[in-house]
Amino acid sequence: MERIRRLRVHARRVQRRSAKLEYRDVETDYAISKRIDFYLEGLYQNVHGAPAGSVLSHAMINTVSPSSSDTQAVVVVGMRHAF
Secondary structure (H helix, E strand, C coil), X not given: CCCEEEEEEEEEEEEECCEEEEEEEEEEEEXXXXXXXXXXXXXXXXXXXXXXXXXXXCCCCCCCCCCCCCEEEEEXXXXXXXX
């Protein structure tokens, strides 16, 4: 049985008007049996160039409260069980 099922690294840059957003994420999962695995995901976002006080001046990763600064990082660890 292959223990590490996947390892994905992703990075992209997006420019919206004057704001430049950088995203980076890494995710992997590790199987302990055919039906159970653990996963680890890390996300990073950096925003720069947006006017102060605008919506785009703070980093915002989905499902997490917006950052009070121009950077935000999130780490998620979990376990999955397939039925």
